[in-house]
Amino acid sequence: MDFRIIAQDGSRRRAEIITSRGVIRTPAFMPVGTLGTVKAMSPEELKDIGAEIILGNTYHLYLRPGIDVIAALGGLHTFMNWDKPILTDSGGFQVFSLAPFRKIEEHGVQFRSHIDGSLHFIGPKEAMHIQKVLGSDIAMAFDECIPYPATYEYAEDSIKITTRWARECKAHQNEGQALFGIMQGGMFRDLRRKSIEDLLEIGFDGYAVGGVSVGEPKEEMHDIISFTAPLLPVDKPRYLMGIGDLGDMLTAVDAGFDMFDCVMPTRNARNGTLFTSSGRISIKREEFKIDKSPLDPDCGCHTCRNYSRGYLRHLFLSREILSMRLNTIHNLHFYQDFFRKMRSAIEEKRFGEFKRQWEGVFGHEGNVDPTITGV
Ligand SMILES: [Zn+2]
Numbered sequence: 001m002d003f004r005i006i007a008q009d010g011s012r013r014r015a016e017i018i019t020s021r022g023v024i025r026t027p028a029f030m031p032v033g034t035l036g037t038v039k040a041m042s043p044e045e046l047k048d049i050g051a052e053i054i055l056g057n058t059y060h061l062y063l064r065p066g067i068d069v070i071a072a073l074g075g076l077h078t079f080m081n082w083d084k085p086i087l088t089d090s091g092g093f094q095v096f097s098l099a100p101f102r103k104i105e106e107h108g109v110q111f112r113s114h115i116d117g118s119l120h121f122i123g124p125k126e127a128m129h130i131q132k133v134l135g136s137d138i139a140m141a142f143d144e145c146i147p148y149p150a151t152y153e154y155a156e157d158s159i160k161i162t163t164r165w166a167r168e169c170k171a172h173q174n175e176g177q178a179l180f181g182i183m184q185g186g187m188f189r190d191l192r193r194k195s196i197e198d199l200l201e202i203g204f205d206g207y208a209v210g211g212v213s214v215g216e217p218k219e220e221m222h223d224i225i226s227f228t229a230p231l232l233p234v235d236k237p238r239y240l241m242g243i244g245d246l247g248d249m250l251t252a253v254d255a256g257f258d259m260f261d262c263v264m265p266t267r268n269a270r271n272g273t274l275f276t277s278s279g280r281i282s283i284k285r286e287e288f289k290i291d292k293s294p295l296d297p298d299c300g301c302h303t304c305r306n307y308s309r310g311y312l313r314h315l316f317l318s319r320e321i322l323s324m325r326l327n328t329i330h331n332l333h334f335y336q337d338f339f340r341k342m343r344s345a346i347e348e349k350r351f352g353e354f355k356r357q358w359e360g361v362f363g364h365e366g367n368v369d370p371t372i373t374g375v
Contacts, residue, residue, distance in 0.1 A: 001138070001178040001205055003237055007347045011229070011256040014346040017206075017237055019137045020176070021077075021085045022052060026237065026258035027346075029244075029339045030055045030087060031266065031332055035064065036080045039266050040328040043082040049301065049329065050336040053085040053137075055261045058130050059094035062122070063113050067133040075135035087261075088136035090127040090169075090182075092143045093210070093242070104144070104161065107168070124168035132174040139179050140208065141169040146186040148214040155186035163198040170202050178205035180239060186211060187220055189227055196231045206237035209257075213243050222251050229255035246275065246338060246362040250355045253342055265335045269327035272316045275334045279361050283327070288313040301333035302326075 002018040017024040031038045031046060033054045038046055046054065056076055061067070073079045076086055092109075095102055099111035108123015122130070127142040143162040146155050162184045173179045181204035185191035199207060209228045212221055225240065229252070232238045237259055240252045244262020252260070265275065272283045276296035283295075291309035303312070303326040315323035338358075345354035 003206070003235065005234075007349075009346045009349040009351045012253055012346045012351045013238075013256055013258055014343050015237070015258055017085075017258075019085045019178070021083060021137055024052045024085055024259075025343060027249075027253045027339055027342050028053060028259050029249075029335050030259065030261040031335075032057075032261055032263045033080070033082075033086075034060050034263075036061060036070075036076060038328075038332075040270065040324045041266075041332065043080060045302075045329060046082070046332070047084070049333040050340070051084075051332070053087060054082065056086050056088045056134060056136060057091070057094060058088050058127060058134065059091035059098070059122070061088075061134060062091065062130050063115055063120075067130055071133050075133070077135060085137040086134075087138040087259075088131045088134050088140065089241075090124075090140040090142040091122050091130070092127070092140075092182075093145045095122060096145050096147075108142070108165075124165040125172050128169055128172040128174060132177065135177075137178065138206070139169075139174065139177050141166045141179065141181050141204070143182040143184055143210060145214065146184055146211045148186070148211075148216045150186045152188055152191075155184075155188055155191050158186075159184050159191055159195045159198070162195065163202075166199055166204075167202050170204070180204055180206040180208050180237070182208045182210040182241070183228060183232075184211045187216060187224060192224070192228055193231060196228070200233065204236070206239060206259075207232045208239035208241050208259075210241045212240065213248070218248075221248065225252050225257070226255045229257055232256075244335075246335075247359060250342075250358055250363070253346075254351065254355055265331035266328055269331040270324045272323075272327065274327060275331055275362075277361070283309070283313050283316050285313070295330055296334070299330065299334060299337070301330050303330040303333075 005015045007014040015026045030053050034057045095109050095111050098114045102109050102111040110121050124142040131139040142165045144158050146158050166181050181199035183195045185195040238257045239259035240257040244264035277298040288309040294304040345351045
């Protein structure tokens with residue numbers, strides 16, 4: 001994997017990650033394909049909307065269908081018919097957030113499956129093995145995502161574990177697969193600094209910031225985003241994990257982050273919350289009942305080119321499968337288009353102006369429950 005910066009506008013970066021399966025232009029948004037599918041989208045449609053990389057979840061794929069099945073069917077790319085880059089997470093986040101039981105041990109975590117309660121163990125060695133079988137282009141180190149709130153003592157102990165596991169992952173790095181380290185440290189600046197110092201000593205192909213958007217207030221989140229970005233090396237990709245609110249991503253790109261992933265555009269689409277150039281809307285609103293206009297007149301996606309708001313409202317209220325498909329196509333296209341615009345703004349050195357303009361549309365909506373937004 002290669003990384004080169006194409007243009008800079010202050011701290012913002014316009015770069016390229018070059019992999020054997022294709023070039024990823026950054027800032028980049030990675031649609032989330034939890035179980036080997038970005039929900040409601042075919043890989044062909046993902047390419048049409050301009051996705052250059054997607055994310056797969058190690059924890060979910062390990063439990064279902066299981067790595068033996070994926071190995072027998074040729075690895076994750078072949079299994080799902082996606083030949084562009086894939087980044088897999090390490091499973092750490094899901095083990096800590098989904099498993100009904102877990103026990104941290106020296107070399108990993110024993111946990112029960114959220115599906116059938118069966119007992120499993122994943123540590124750095126296992127996470128690297130699973131990601132090898134999946135055959136992702138970028139693997140993530142196995143870490144502990146510190147919950148919020150956490151005491152200083154808890155966070156301090158936790159980053160020691162994350163560092164130890166990061167070292168084990170590095171020792172088991174798979175050939176031909178890039179490996180990113182994950183900075184933790186909770187909301188404590190000195191622990192964040194310590195965490196990245198440890199990771200830099202080990203040395204990774206890219207660096208991620210985890211443990212953000214875990215329930216903390218927006219101000220604290222933005223503080224950590226702005227504080228951590230400059231601590232990451234300039235010559236490697238910088239990935240802010242799990243952040244997908246457009247206002248938050250503007251703040252993060254502004255600080256110098258390159259990569260993002262989130263279920264927000266896809267999950268919201270299925271819930272009828274759609275992103276448009278004039279803000280979020282809930283498609284179920286009465287006012288759209290006989291509205292012939294497209295969802296977003298400024299959007300060139302398949303949905304906006306062919307269907308009216310009135311029809312999309314009807315599909316949603318009738319719980320038709322097509323509603324999820326058309327809404328997801330639009331939301332993901334909107335996100336990819338937003339990133340295209342961010343990249344141009346950085347190239348043309350007008351990101352500050354771009355950010356101010358879009359913050360007026362999306363900057364203050366982050367904490368609003370998507371199910372009630374716009375109603
Ligand atoms: Zn559209």
